[in-house]
Amino acid sequence: SLALLPTRLFKNMLYIVAMRAQPAYNQSILFPAGRVLCQMVPCGSEEVDESIKSAHSAYRKWSKMAGMERARVMLEAARIIRERREKIAKLEVINNGKSITEALVDIDIAWQCIEYYAGLAGTLAGQHVQLPGGAFAYTRREALGVCVGIGAFNYPFQIASWKSAPALACGNAMVFKPSPMTPVTAVILAEIYKEAGVPDGLFCVVQGGAETGTLLCQHPMVAKVSFTGSVPTGKKVMEMSAKGVKQVTLELGGKSPLLIFKDCELENAVRGALMANFLTQGQVCCNGTRVFVQREILPKFLEEVVKRTKAIAVGDPLLDGTRMGASRGSDLTTVSFLQGANVLCGGEPFVPSDPKLKGGYYMSPCVLDNCKDDMTCVKEEIFGPVMSVLPFDAEEEVIQRANNTTFGLASGVFTRDISRAHRVAENLEAGTCFINNYNISPVEVPFGGYKNSGFGRENGQVTIEYYSQLKTVVVEMGDVENYF
Ligand SMILES: NC(=O)C1=CN([C@@H]2O[C@H](COP(=O)(O)OP(=O)(O)OC[C@H]3O[C@@H](n4cnc5c(N)ncnc54)[C@H](O)[C@@H]3O)[C@@H](O)[C@H]2O)C=CC1
Numbered sequence: 240s241l242a243l244l245p246t247r248l249f250k251n252m253l254y255i256v257a258m259r260a261q262p263a264y265n266q267s268i269l270f271p272a273g274r275v276l277c278q279m280v281p282c283g284s285e286e287v288d289e290s291i292k293s294a295h296s297a298y299r300k301w302s303k304m305a306g307m308e309r310a311r312v313m314l315e316a317a318r319i320i321r322e323r324r325e326k327i328a329k330l331e332v333i334n335n336g337k338s339i340t341e342a343l344v345d346i347d348i349a350w351q352c353i354e355y356y357a358g359l360a361g362t363l364a365g366q367h368v369q370l371p372g373g374a375f376a377y378t379r380r381e382a383l384g385v386c387v388g389i390g391a392f393n394y395p396f397q398i399a400s401w402k403s404a405p406a407l408a409c410g411n412a413m414v415f416k417p418s419p420m421t422p423v424t425a426v427i428l429a430e431i432y433k434e435a436g437v438p439d440g441l442f443c444v445v446q447g448g449a450e451t452g453t454l455l456c457q458h459p460m461v462a463k464v465s466f467t468g469s470v471p472t473g474k475k476v477m478e479m480s481a482k483g484v485k486q487v488t489l490e491l492g493g494k495s496p497l498l499i500f501k502d503c504e505l506e507n508a509v510r511g512a513l514m515a516n517f518l519t520q521g522q523v524c525c526n527g528t529r530v531f532v533q534r535e536i537l538p539k540f541l542e543e544v545v546k547r548t549k550a551i552a553v554g555d556p557l558l559d560g561t562r563m564g565a566s567r568g569s570d571l572t573t574v575s576f577l578q579g580a581n582v583l584c585g586g587e588p589f590v591p592s593d594p595k596l597k598g599g600y601y602m603s604p605c606v607l608d609n610c611k612d613d614m615t616c617v618k619e620e621i622f623g624p625v626m627s628v629l630p631f632d633a634e635e636e637v638i639q640r641a642n643n644t645t646f647g648l649a650s651g652v653f654t655r656d657i658s659r660a661h662r663v664a665e666n667l668e669a670g671t672c673f674i675n676n677y678n679i680s681p682v683e684v685p686f687g688g689y690k691n692s693g694f695g696r697e698n699g700q701v702t703i704e705y706y707s708q709l710k711t712v713v714v715e716m717g718d719v720e721n722y723f
Protein backbone atom coordinates (compact mmCIF):
# COMPACT_ATOMS: atom_id res chain seq x y z
CA SER A 240 0.00 0.00 0.00
CA LEU A 241 1.02 3.60 -0.40
CA ALA A 242 1.78 3.93 3.28
CA LEU A 243 4.73 1.62 2.76
CA LEU A 244 6.41 4.07 0.40
CA PRO A 245 9.29 6.12 1.81
CA THR A 246 8.00 9.25 3.45
CA ARG A 247 9.58 12.45 2.20
CA LEU A 248 8.36 15.96 2.52
CA PHE A 249 7.43 17.61 -0.73
CA LYS A 250 6.68 21.24 -1.28
CA ASN A 251 3.20 20.18 -2.10
CA MET A 252 2.53 17.82 0.75
CA LEU A 253 -0.23 15.30 0.40
CA TYR A 254 -1.70 13.57 3.36
CA ILE A 255 -3.62 10.39 3.07
CA VAL A 256 -5.19 8.25 5.70
CA ALA A 257 -2.64 5.58 6.46
CA MET A 258 -3.78 2.10 5.60
CA ARG A 259 -1.15 0.23 7.56
CA ALA A 260 -2.26 1.07 11.06
CA GLN A 261 -5.23 -1.16 11.62
CA PRO A 262 -6.69 -1.14 15.10
CA ALA A 263 -6.11 -4.23 17.18
CA TYR A 264 -8.57 -6.78 15.92
CA ASN A 265 -10.57 -6.91 19.08
CA GLN A 266 -11.08 -3.17 19.12
CA SER A 267 -13.12 -1.14 16.72
CA ILE A 268 -12.38 2.55 16.36
CA LEU A 269 -15.06 5.20 16.06
CA PHE A 270 -13.78 6.88 12.89
CA PRO A 271 -15.66 10.18 13.23
CA ALA A 272 -14.22 10.87 16.68
CA GLY A 273 -11.10 8.73 16.89
CA ARG A 274 -12.22 6.98 20.04
CA VAL A 275 -12.80 3.31 20.76
CA LEU A 276 -16.28 2.32 19.61
CA CYS A 277 -16.46 -1.10 21.19
CA GLN A 278 -14.41 -4.06 22.30
CA MET A 279 -15.09 -7.30 20.48
CA VAL A 280 -13.88 -10.73 21.45
CA PRO A 281 -12.54 -12.38 18.29
CA CYS A 282 -14.07 -15.79 17.62
CA GLY A 283 -11.69 -18.70 17.95
CA SER A 284 -11.99 -22.23 16.60
CA GLU A 285 -14.65 -23.27 19.11
CA GLU A 286 -16.99 -20.38 18.27
CA VAL A 287 -16.37 -20.75 14.54
CA ASP A 288 -17.14 -24.46 14.73
CA GLU A 289 -20.28 -23.82 16.77
CA SER A 290 -21.56 -21.19 14.34
CA ILE A 291 -20.93 -23.39 11.30
CA LYS A 292 -22.66 -26.35 12.94
CA SER A 293 -25.69 -24.30 13.91
CA ALA A 294 -25.78 -22.79 10.40
CA HIS A 295 -25.67 -26.30 8.99
CA SER A 296 -28.66 -27.52 10.98
CA ALA A 297 -30.59 -24.37 10.00
CA TYR A 298 -29.68 -25.03 6.34
CA ARG A 299 -31.25 -28.50 6.60
CA LYS A 300 -34.62 -26.96 7.49
CA TRP A 301 -34.38 -23.87 5.28
CA SER A 302 -33.35 -25.69 2.10
CA LYS A 303 -36.36 -28.01 2.40
CA MET A 304 -38.81 -25.11 2.49
CA ALA A 305 -40.51 -24.04 -0.72
CA GLY A 306 -38.83 -21.09 -2.44
CA MET A 307 -42.05 -19.13 -1.97
CA GLU A 308 -41.91 -19.72 1.79
CA ARG A 309 -38.31 -18.51 1.95
CA ALA A 310 -39.40 -15.50 -0.10
CA ARG A 311 -42.05 -14.56 2.47
CA VAL A 312 -39.50 -14.54 5.30
CA MET A 313 -37.02 -12.53 3.22
CA LEU A 314 -39.69 -10.00 2.23
CA GLU A 315 -40.45 -9.54 5.91
CA ALA A 316 -36.75 -8.90 6.60
CA ALA A 317 -36.68 -6.34 3.77
CA ARG A 318 -39.77 -4.68 5.21
CA ILE A 319 -38.23 -4.40 8.69
CA ILE A 320 -35.05 -2.86 7.26
CA ARG A 321 -37.11 -0.36 5.26
CA GLU A 322 -39.10 0.54 8.35
CA ARG A 323 -35.92 1.09 10.44
CA ARG A 324 -33.78 2.64 7.71
CA GLU A 325 -33.01 5.83 9.65
CA LYS A 326 -31.92 3.97 12.79
CA ILE A 327 -29.76 1.50 10.88
CA ALA A 328 -28.25 4.26 8.75
CA LYS A 329 -27.29 6.18 11.88
CA LEU A 330 -25.60 3.10 13.30
CA GLU A 331 -23.79 2.63 10.00
CA VAL A 332 -22.43 6.18 10.23
CA ILE A 333 -21.09 5.45 13.71
CA ASN A 334 -19.77 2.08 12.50
CA ASN A 335 -18.07 3.34 9.35
CA GLY A 336 -17.81 7.14 9.34
CA LYS A 337 -19.55 7.81 6.00
CA SER A 338 -22.11 10.60 5.70
CA ILE A 339 -25.72 9.94 6.74
CA THR A 340 -26.84 10.83 3.20
CA GLU A 341 -24.82 7.94 1.79
CA ALA A 342 -25.61 5.56 4.65
CA LEU A 343 -29.34 5.95 3.94
CA VAL A 344 -28.73 5.00 0.31
CA ASP A 345 -26.69 1.96 1.42
CA ILE A 346 -29.50 0.74 3.66
CA ASP A 347 -32.04 1.22 0.86
CA ILE A 348 -29.88 -0.77 -1.55
CA ALA A 349 -29.60 -3.49 1.12
CA TRP A 350 -33.37 -4.00 1.53
CA GLN A 351 -33.85 -3.75 -2.24
CA CYS A 352 -31.33 -6.56 -2.67
CA ILE A 353 -33.13 -8.79 -0.15
CA GLU A 354 -36.45 -7.98 -1.82
CA TYR A 355 -35.02 -8.75 -5.27
CA TYR A 356 -33.69 -12.17 -4.26
CA ALA A 357 -36.92 -12.93 -2.39
CA GLY A 358 -38.55 -12.46 -5.80
CA LEU A 359 -36.14 -14.97 -7.36
CA ALA A 360 -36.43 -17.58 -4.58
CA GLY A 361 -39.63 -19.00 -6.03
CA THR A 362 -38.26 -19.14 -9.57
CA LEU A 363 -35.45 -21.64 -8.99
CA ALA A 364 -36.04 -24.40 -11.48
CA GLY A 365 -34.32 -27.03 -13.58
CA GLN A 366 -34.66 -28.37 -17.06
CA HIS A 367 -36.42 -31.42 -18.48
CA VAL A 368 -34.48 -33.32 -21.14
CA GLN A 369 -36.09 -36.02 -23.31
CA LEU A 370 -34.00 -39.12 -23.98
CA PRO A 371 -34.59 -42.07 -26.36
CA GLY A 372 -37.11 -44.79 -25.48
CA GLY A 373 -39.23 -42.57 -23.26
CA ALA A 374 -36.35 -42.08 -20.83
CA PHE A 375 -35.72 -38.57 -19.62
CA ALA A 376 -33.56 -36.52 -17.32
CA TYR A 377 -34.25 -33.47 -15.25
CA THR A 378 -32.05 -31.05 -13.41
CA ARG A 379 -32.59 -29.65 -9.95
CA ARG A 380 -31.09 -26.40 -8.72
CA GLU A 381 -29.98 -27.15 -5.16
CA ALA A 382 -28.40 -25.16 -2.38
CA LEU A 383 -24.68 -25.50 -1.62
CA GLY A 384 -24.94 -25.72 2.17
CA VAL A 385 -23.13 -23.40 4.58
CA CYS A 386 -21.63 -20.40 2.80
CA VAL A 387 -19.14 -18.03 4.40
CA GLY A 388 -19.26 -14.29 3.77
CA ILE A 389 -16.23 -12.13 4.61
CA GLY A 390 -16.75 -8.39 4.36
CA ALA A 391 -14.69 -5.21 3.97
CA PHE A 392 -15.11 -2.08 6.09
CA ASN A 393 -16.48 0.30 3.47
CA TYR A 394 -20.07 -0.93 3.00
CA PRO A 395 -20.64 -3.04 6.13
CA PHE A 396 -24.44 -3.50 6.06
CA GLN A 397 -24.70 -3.51 2.29
CA ILE A 398 -22.00 -6.16 1.81
CA ALA A 399 -23.66 -8.41 4.41
CA SER A 400 -26.95 -8.03 2.51
CA TRP A 401 -25.44 -8.50 -0.97
CA LYS A 402 -23.93 -11.79 0.17
CA SER A 403 -26.70 -13.16 2.38
CA ALA A 404 -29.68 -12.34 0.13
CA PRO A 405 -28.78 -14.60 -2.84
CA ALA A 406 -27.36 -17.23 -0.44
CA LEU A 407 -30.58 -17.44 1.56
CA ALA A 408 -32.82 -17.25 -1.52
CA CYS A 409 -31.16 -20.42 -2.84
CA GLY A 410 -31.67 -22.28 0.45
CA ASN A 411 -28.16 -21.89 1.92
CA ALA A 412 -27.12 -20.75 5.39
CA MET A 413 -24.45 -18.08 5.86
CA VAL A 414 -21.82 -17.44 8.48
CA PHE A 415 -20.70 -13.85 8.01
CA LYS A 416 -17.58 -12.16 9.33
CA PRO A 417 -17.62 -8.38 9.10
CA SER A 418 -14.42 -6.37 9.01
CA PRO A 419 -13.08 -5.97 12.57
CA MET A 420 -13.06 -2.24 11.87
CA THR A 421 -16.83 -2.14 11.33
CA PRO A 422 -18.31 -4.94 13.42
CA VAL A 423 -21.69 -3.50 14.39
CA THR A 424 -24.33 -3.48 11.65
CA ALA A 425 -23.98 -7.07 10.41
CA VAL A 426 -25.28 -8.04 13.86
CA ILE A 427 -28.33 -5.84 13.28
CA LEU A 428 -28.96 -7.70 10.02
CA ALA A 429 -28.74 -11.04 11.87
CA GLU A 430 -31.29 -9.83 14.42
CA ILE A 431 -33.62 -8.69 11.65
CA TYR A 432 -33.44 -12.01 9.78
CA LYS A 433 -34.24 -13.77 13.07
CA GLU A 434 -37.17 -11.45 13.75
CA ALA A 435 -38.44 -12.06 10.21
CA GLY A 436 -38.55 -15.79 10.90
CA VAL A 437 -35.44 -17.54 9.56
CA PRO A 438 -34.49 -20.71 11.50
CA ASP A 439 -32.03 -20.20 14.38
CA GLY A 440 -28.44 -20.01 13.15
CA LEU A 441 -29.29 -19.52 9.47
CA PHE A 442 -27.41 -16.21 9.35
CA CYS A 443 -24.67 -16.17 12.00
CA VAL A 444 -22.18 -13.37 12.59
CA VAL A 445 -18.71 -14.16 13.88
CA GLN A 446 -16.36 -11.35 14.89
CA GLY A 447 -12.62 -11.23 14.35
CA GLY A 448 -9.87 -10.52 11.84
CA ALA A 449 -7.50 -12.61 9.74
CA GLU A 450 -7.32 -15.53 12.19
CA THR A 451 -11.07 -15.92 12.41
CA GLY A 452 -11.33 -15.52 8.62
CA THR A 453 -8.75 -18.29 8.17
CA LEU A 454 -10.69 -20.63 10.46
CA LEU A 455 -13.82 -20.01 8.38
CA CYS A 456 -12.09 -20.67 5.05
CA GLN A 457 -10.50 -23.86 6.34
CA HIS A 458 -13.57 -25.39 7.97
CA PRO A 459 -14.51 -28.66 6.26
CA MET A 460 -18.27 -28.05 6.53
CA VAL A 461 -18.11 -24.82 4.51
CA ALA A 462 -19.19 -25.17 0.87
CA LYS A 463 -18.41 -21.69 -0.46
CA VAL A 464 -16.61 -18.49 0.48
CA SER A 465 -17.69 -15.10 -0.82
CA PHE A 466 -15.07 -12.48 -0.07
CA THR A 467 -14.90 -8.69 -0.44
CA GLY A 468 -11.58 -7.02 0.27
CA SER A 469 -8.04 -6.55 -0.97
CA VAL A 470 -6.25 -8.54 -3.67
CA PRO A 471 -3.60 -10.04 -1.33
CA THR A 472 -6.23 -11.31 1.13
CA GLY A 473 -8.40 -12.53 -1.76
CA LYS A 474 -5.51 -14.67 -2.99
CA LYS A 475 -5.12 -16.20 0.47
CA VAL A 476 -8.85 -16.92 0.66
CA MET A 477 -8.70 -18.62 -2.74
CA GLU A 478 -5.69 -20.70 -1.73
CA MET A 479 -7.31 -21.87 1.49
CA SER A 480 -10.59 -22.61 -0.29
CA ALA A 481 -8.76 -24.56 -3.00
CA LYS A 482 -7.48 -27.00 -0.37
CA GLY A 483 -11.07 -27.93 0.50
CA VAL A 484 -12.35 -27.57 -3.10
CA LYS A 485 -14.73 -24.84 -1.96
CA GLN A 486 -16.35 -22.48 -4.44
CA VAL A 487 -15.18 -18.87 -4.24
CA THR A 488 -16.48 -15.45 -5.22
CA LEU A 489 -13.89 -12.68 -5.00
CA GLU A 490 -14.78 -8.97 -5.06
CA LEU A 491 -11.39 -7.29 -4.90
CA GLY A 492 -9.88 -3.89 -5.53
CA GLY A 493 -9.66 -1.70 -8.59
CA LYS A 494 -8.08 1.29 -10.30
CA SER A 495 -10.88 1.91 -12.72
CA PRO A 496 -10.61 4.24 -15.73
CA LEU A 497 -13.15 6.94 -16.55
CA LEU A 498 -12.89 8.23 -20.14
CA ILE A 499 -14.23 11.70 -20.82
CA PHE A 500 -14.42 12.63 -24.51
CA LYS A 501 -14.62 16.19 -25.77
CA ASP A 502 -18.07 15.54 -27.24
CA CYS A 503 -19.52 14.76 -23.81
CA GLU A 504 -22.01 16.85 -21.94
CA LEU A 505 -19.46 18.45 -19.64
CA GLU A 506 -21.79 19.19 -16.73
CA ASN A 507 -22.71 15.49 -16.47
CA ALA A 508 -19.12 14.38 -16.97
CA VAL A 509 -18.00 16.58 -14.06
CA ARG A 510 -20.76 15.18 -11.84
CA GLY A 511 -19.82 11.67 -12.97
CA ALA A 512 -16.16 12.22 -12.07
CA LEU A 513 -17.13 13.40 -8.57
CA MET A 514 -19.43 10.38 -8.11
CA ALA A 515 -16.65 8.14 -9.40
CA ASN A 516 -14.16 9.37 -6.82
CA PHE A 517 -15.64 10.78 -3.65
CA LEU A 518 -18.36 8.42 -2.41
CA THR A 519 -17.53 6.98 1.03
CA GLN A 520 -14.44 9.19 1.33
CA GLY A 521 -13.04 7.59 -1.81
CA GLN A 522 -13.08 4.14 -0.22
CA VAL A 523 -15.00 2.34 -2.95
CA CYS A 524 -13.52 -0.58 -4.85
CA CYS A 525 -15.09 0.34 -8.20
CA ASN A 526 -14.11 4.04 -8.08
CA GLY A 527 -13.01 5.59 -11.37
CA THR A 528 -9.78 6.98 -9.97
CA ARG A 529 -7.98 7.31 -13.29
CA VAL A 530 -9.87 10.10 -15.02
CA PHE A 531 -8.73 10.39 -18.66
CA VAL A 532 -9.89 13.68 -20.19
CA GLN A 533 -9.55 14.61 -23.87
CA ARG A 534 -6.98 17.39 -24.08
CA GLU A 535 -9.23 20.02 -25.68
CA ILE A 536 -11.61 20.08 -22.70
CA LEU A 537 -9.06 19.49 -19.93
CA PRO A 538 -8.76 23.11 -18.68
CA LYS A 539 -12.52 23.61 -18.48
CA PHE A 540 -13.00 20.17 -16.87
CA LEU A 541 -10.33 20.82 -14.23
CA GLU A 542 -11.71 24.26 -13.42
CA GLU A 543 -15.18 22.83 -12.77
CA VAL A 544 -14.03 19.71 -10.93
CA VAL A 545 -11.71 21.65 -8.61
CA LYS A 546 -14.37 24.28 -7.88
CA ARG A 547 -16.85 21.58 -6.85
CA THR A 548 -14.33 19.47 -4.98
CA LYS A 549 -13.38 22.47 -2.85
CA ALA A 550 -17.06 23.00 -2.07
CA ILE A 551 -17.60 19.46 -0.69
CA ALA A 552 -18.72 19.76 2.93
CA VAL A 553 -16.40 17.55 5.00
CA GLY A 554 -17.18 16.97 8.68
CA ASP A 555 -19.66 15.51 11.13
CA PRO A 556 -21.13 12.60 9.16
CA LEU A 557 -24.35 12.65 11.15
CA LEU A 558 -25.30 16.12 9.89
CA ASP A 559 -27.60 16.23 6.87
CA GLY A 560 -25.50 18.88 5.15
CA THR A 561 -22.25 16.87 5.31
CA ARG A 562 -21.21 15.26 2.04
CA MET A 563 -17.95 13.61 3.14
CA GLY A 564 -17.43 11.98 6.52
CA ALA A 565 -14.56 10.24 8.25
CA SER A 566 -12.27 7.59 6.80
CA ARG A 567 -11.01 4.51 8.49
CA GLY A 568 -7.44 4.47 9.78
CA SER A 569 -5.80 5.20 13.04
CA ASP A 570 -3.47 8.02 12.15
CA LEU A 571 -2.73 10.45 9.40
CA THR A 572 0.58 10.07 7.66
CA THR A 573 2.27 12.26 5.14
CA VAL A 574 2.88 10.16 2.10
CA SER A 575 4.87 11.28 -0.87
CA PHE A 576 3.78 9.52 -3.97
CA LEU A 577 3.34 12.58 -6.07
CA GLN A 578 6.34 12.02 -8.36
CA GLY A 579 5.64 15.32 -10.09
CA ALA A 580 1.86 15.25 -9.98
CA ASN A 581 0.25 18.53 -9.07
CA VAL A 582 -2.12 18.91 -6.13
CA LEU A 583 -4.90 21.19 -7.39
CA CYS A 584 -6.84 20.99 -4.13
CA GLY A 585 -7.23 19.05 -0.90
CA GLY A 586 -5.25 16.08 0.33
CA GLU A 587 -4.82 17.55 3.78
CA PRO A 588 -5.96 16.48 7.22
CA PHE A 589 -9.19 18.20 8.11
CA VAL A 590 -10.10 19.05 11.70
CA PRO A 591 -13.81 19.67 12.28
CA SER A 592 -14.77 22.61 14.48
CA ASP A 593 -16.77 20.41 16.87
CA PRO A 594 -14.33 19.55 19.71
CA LYS A 595 -15.90 16.08 20.04
CA LEU A 596 -14.66 15.22 16.55
CA LYS A 597 -11.11 16.54 16.88
CA GLY A 598 -9.58 13.07 17.05
CA GLY A 599 -11.50 11.81 14.00
CA TYR A 600 -10.02 10.81 10.67
CA TYR A 601 -10.91 13.46 8.13
CA MET A 602 -9.23 14.52 4.94
CA SER A 603 -10.09 17.14 2.33
CA PRO A 604 -10.87 15.63 -1.08
CA CYS A 605 -8.03 15.94 -3.52
CA VAL A 606 -7.62 16.41 -7.28
CA LEU A 607 -4.25 15.63 -8.89
CA ASP A 608 -3.26 16.96 -12.28
CA ASN A 609 -0.10 16.48 -14.33
CA CYS A 610 -0.34 12.74 -13.76
CA LYS A 611 1.50 10.15 -15.87
CA ASP A 612 0.52 6.53 -16.42
CA ASP A 613 3.52 5.12 -14.54
CA MET A 614 3.08 7.16 -11.37
CA THR A 615 2.22 5.31 -8.16
CA CYS A 616 -0.91 7.41 -7.66
CA VAL A 617 -2.13 6.26 -11.09
CA LYS A 618 -1.13 2.61 -10.75
CA GLU A 619 -1.99 1.75 -7.14
CA GLU A 620 -5.30 1.82 -5.37
CA ILE A 621 -5.25 4.68 -2.83
CA PHE A 622 -8.64 3.97 -1.22
CA GLY A 623 -8.99 7.62 -0.22
CA PRO A 624 -10.56 10.72 -1.80
CA VAL A 625 -7.92 11.28 -4.46
CA MET A 626 -8.77 11.77 -8.15
CA SER A 627 -5.92 11.50 -10.68
CA VAL A 628 -6.55 13.34 -13.95
CA LEU A 629 -4.70 12.40 -17.16
CA PRO A 630 -4.98 13.99 -20.62
CA PHE A 631 -5.49 11.94 -23.80
CA ASP A 632 -5.79 12.64 -27.52
CA ALA A 633 -7.33 9.67 -29.33
CA GLU A 634 -9.83 6.86 -28.64
CA GLU A 635 -7.51 3.98 -29.49
CA GLU A 636 -4.72 5.44 -27.38
CA VAL A 637 -6.91 5.96 -24.32
CA ILE A 638 -8.41 2.45 -24.48
CA GLN A 639 -4.94 0.95 -24.54
CA ARG A 640 -3.85 3.10 -21.57
CA ALA A 641 -7.07 2.42 -19.67
CA ASN A 642 -6.54 -1.34 -20.04
CA ASN A 643 -2.90 -1.18 -18.99
CA THR A 644 -3.58 -2.35 -15.44
CA THR A 645 -3.83 -5.63 -13.57
CA PHE A 646 -7.24 -4.56 -12.21
CA GLY A 647 -10.55 -4.78 -14.06
CA LEU A 648 -13.46 -4.00 -11.78
CA ALA A 649 -15.23 -1.09 -13.46
CA SER A 650 -14.88 1.62 -16.11
CA GLY A 651 -16.82 4.53 -17.49
CA VAL A 652 -17.20 6.66 -20.59
CA PHE A 653 -18.77 10.07 -21.16
CA THR A 654 -19.59 10.89 -24.77
CA ARG A 655 -22.60 11.90 -26.86
CA ASP A 656 -21.49 9.63 -29.71
CA ILE A 657 -23.59 6.50 -29.31
CA SER A 658 -21.37 4.27 -31.47
CA ARG A 659 -18.26 5.40 -29.65
CA ALA A 660 -19.89 4.71 -26.29
CA HIS A 661 -20.66 1.08 -27.13
CA ARG A 662 -17.33 0.55 -28.92
CA VAL A 663 -15.45 1.78 -25.85
CA ALA A 664 -17.63 -0.36 -23.55
CA GLU A 665 -16.80 -3.41 -25.65
CA ASN A 666 -13.07 -2.76 -25.59
CA LEU A 667 -12.53 -1.87 -21.94
CA GLU A 668 -11.34 -4.85 -19.89
CA ALA A 669 -13.60 -4.52 -16.86
CA GLY A 670 -16.60 -6.22 -15.28
CA THR A 671 -18.74 -3.07 -15.57
CA CYS A 672 -18.77 -0.13 -17.95
CA PHE A 673 -20.93 2.88 -17.10
CA ILE A 674 -21.99 4.98 -20.09
CA ASN A 675 -22.70 8.62 -19.15
CA ASN A 676 -22.93 7.91 -15.41
CA TYR A 677 -20.81 6.28 -12.70
CA ASN A 678 -21.18 4.25 -9.47
CA ILE A 679 -24.88 3.63 -9.54
CA SER A 680 -25.75 0.16 -8.29
CA PRO A 681 -29.19 -1.19 -9.18
CA VAL A 682 -29.49 -4.61 -7.53
CA GLU A 683 -30.87 -6.15 -10.73
CA VAL A 684 -27.48 -5.70 -12.38
CA PRO A 685 -24.50 -8.08 -11.92
CA PHE A 686 -21.41 -6.61 -10.27
CA GLY A 687 -17.91 -8.09 -10.25
CA GLY A 688 -14.44 -8.00 -11.70
CA TYR A 689 -12.16 -9.01 -14.54
CA LYS A 690 -8.45 -9.79 -14.07
CA ASN A 691 -7.09 -9.29 -10.52
CA SER A 692 -10.32 -7.61 -9.43
CA GLY A 693 -11.82 -11.04 -8.90
CA PHE A 694 -14.44 -13.37 -10.32
CA GLY A 695 -17.96 -14.48 -9.65
CA ARG A 696 -20.70 -11.87 -9.48
CA GLU A 697 -22.93 -10.22 -6.91
CA ASN A 698 -26.46 -8.96 -7.63
CA GLY A 699 -28.52 -9.74 -10.71
CA GLN A 700 -30.07 -13.06 -11.72
CA VAL A 701 -26.72 -14.67 -12.54
CA THR A 702 -25.67 -14.70 -8.87
CA ILE A 703 -28.21 -17.48 -8.26
CA GLU A 704 -25.74 -19.68 -10.15
CA TYR A 705 -22.95 -18.75 -7.77
CA TYR A 706 -24.99 -19.84 -4.72
CA SER A 707 -26.47 -23.08 -6.04
CA GLN A 708 -25.46 -26.28 -7.76
CA LEU A 709 -27.08 -28.39 -10.41
CA LYS A 710 -28.12 -31.99 -9.87
CA THR A 711 -28.96 -34.13 -12.89
CA VAL A 712 -31.48 -36.91 -12.36
CA VAL A 713 -31.57 -39.55 -15.13
CA VAL A 714 -34.76 -41.63 -15.36
CA GLU A 715 -34.93 -44.97 -17.23
CA MET A 716 -38.36 -46.08 -18.47
CA GLY A 717 -37.30 -49.36 -20.12
CA ASP A 718 -34.94 -52.24 -19.37
CA VAL A 719 -31.27 -51.83 -18.51
CA GLU A 720 -29.02 -52.56 -21.46
CA ASN A 721 -26.28 -54.84 -20.16
CA TYR A 722 -22.83 -55.17 -21.83
CA PHE A 723 -21.58 -57.95 -19.55
N1 LIG B 1 -14.43 -5.28 -4.53
C1 LIG B 1 -15.01 -4.73 -3.49
O1 LIG B 1 -16.24 -4.77 -3.41
C2 LIG B 1 -14.18 -4.10 -2.41
C3 LIG B 1 -12.81 -4.19 -2.39
N2 LIG B 1 -12.08 -3.66 -1.37
C4 LIG B 1 -10.62 -3.79 -1.37
O2 LIG B 1 -10.21 -4.06 -0.04
C5 LIG B 1 -9.16 -3.17 0.36
C6 LIG B 1 -9.24 -2.74 1.79
O3 LIG B 1 -10.23 -3.35 2.51
P1 LIG B 1 -9.83 -4.16 3.80
O4 LIG B 1 -11.06 -4.36 4.62
O5 LIG B 1 -8.65 -3.55 4.47
O6 LIG B 1 -9.39 -5.52 3.10
P2 LIG B 1 -8.75 -6.79 3.73
O7 LIG B 1 -8.51 -7.67 2.58
O8 LIG B 1 -7.66 -6.46 4.65
O9 LIG B 1 -9.91 -7.38 4.65
C7 LIG B 1 -11.15 -7.79 4.16
C8 LIG B 1 -11.74 -8.82 5.08
O10 LIG B 1 -10.93 -9.99 5.07
C9 LIG B 1 -10.60 -10.38 6.40
N3 LIG B 1 -9.31 -11.06 6.38
C10 LIG B 1 -8.08 -10.52 6.51
N4 LIG B 1 -7.14 -11.48 6.40
C11 LIG B 1 -7.78 -12.66 6.18
C12 LIG B 1 -7.35 -13.99 5.99
N5 LIG B 1 -6.06 -14.33 5.98
N6 LIG B 1 -8.28 -14.93 5.78
C13 LIG B 1 -9.60 -14.61 5.75
N7 LIG B 1 -10.06 -13.38 5.96
C14 LIG B 1 -9.17 -12.39 6.16
C15 LIG B 1 -10.63 -9.08 7.16
O11 LIG B 1 -10.77 -9.29 8.54
C16 LIG B 1 -11.83 -8.39 6.53
O12 LIG B 1 -13.03 -8.87 7.08
C17 LIG B 1 -9.28 -2.00 -0.54
O13 LIG B 1 -8.01 -1.49 -0.76
C18 LIG B 1 -9.91 -2.57 -1.77
O14 LIG B 1 -8.90 -2.97 -2.66
C19 LIG B 1 -12.71 -3.06 -0.34
C20 LIG B 1 -14.05 -2.91 -0.33
C21 LIG B 1 -14.88 -3.40 -1.37
Ligand SMILES: C[N+](C)(C)CCCC(=O)O
Pocket residue numbers: 393394398467518522523524525678679680
Ligand atom coordinates in the same frame (compact mmCIF):
# COMPACT_ATOMS: atom_id res chain seq x y z
C1 LIG C 1 -22.36 0.71 -4.00
N1 LIG C 1 -21.20 0.98 -4.82
C2 LIG C 1 -21.45 0.56 -6.19
C3 LIG C 1 -20.93 2.40 -4.84
C4 LIG C 1 -19.99 0.31 -4.30
C5 LIG C 1 -20.11 -1.17 -4.06
C6 LIG C 1 -18.81 -1.90 -4.07
C7 LIG C 1 -17.99 -1.79 -2.82
O1 LIG C 1 -18.27 -2.55 -1.87
O2 LIG C 1 -17.06 -0.98 -2.78
